[in-house]
Amino acid sequence: MHKFSSCDGCQLALLNLGETLLQLAQMVEFVHFAEAGPVNPEAIADIAFVEGSVSTPEDKERLERIRSNSRFLITIGACATAGGIQALRNFANTKQWVAAIYAKPEHIRLLDRSTPIAEHVKVDLELWGCPVTARQVLGALRALLFGVTPAQEQDKVCLECKRRQTVCVMVAKGLPCMGPVTRTGCGALCPSFGRDCYACYGPAENANTTALSRRLEGLGLLPEATTRRFRFINCGAPAFREAQPPAPEKTNG
């Protein structure tokens, strides 16, 4: 389990398993999992989980070593799969931000962009979410232990709501829900509590961001607010990064 720029929340999803984690430890050997105990970042491993985005020159070098030491590499969470919330700086001038935030910016060595792991090395499986759930991580591990390639979740949150018979919060409450373009995996958690999805699982397959932007406009969102709905936790994912609010309609005269 390797960490790059991240909040550690995805690793916590695994640590929170409690007793199940102890059972898992009887089936696999954890060779490097600093939050849980064993520290050996250069260990050769069958499966490497990678949390976090690439933000510094040292990250790039470390990641390449991890890739060459691992048979199957799985990214966990929005940081690792899309650059995370920290990729918001990709839309700004990093040097100006560093100068504004740090008392001694000359000590900070950063790459200009915060990037997902797949921009640097081959990734065998991406588990999306902020954070991922233990169910996702265990599902991937179980499949690999049986010699099967883990399945990718591609459906949209909307489909999950229909399966669970959750009332649509966009239709019933007029909330700006991102479910129509967001990958499921969370079990449509937010709508099941009457809240709008904010897309923490990233873009689903064939996400129609243009249609959703028009719908959000119809709900009264200004173009800047629509852009912010897409450019959030998964702002580095191409479908969300490139989503545009609808152009204002031309009026005659």
Ligand code: SF4
């Ligand atoms: S994806 Fe979310 S929970 Fe996971 S490390 Fe990044 S910020 Fe934390």
Ligand code: SF4
């Ligand atoms: S409903 Fe949306 S915001 Fe809520 S947990 Fe699921 S993907 Fe994340």
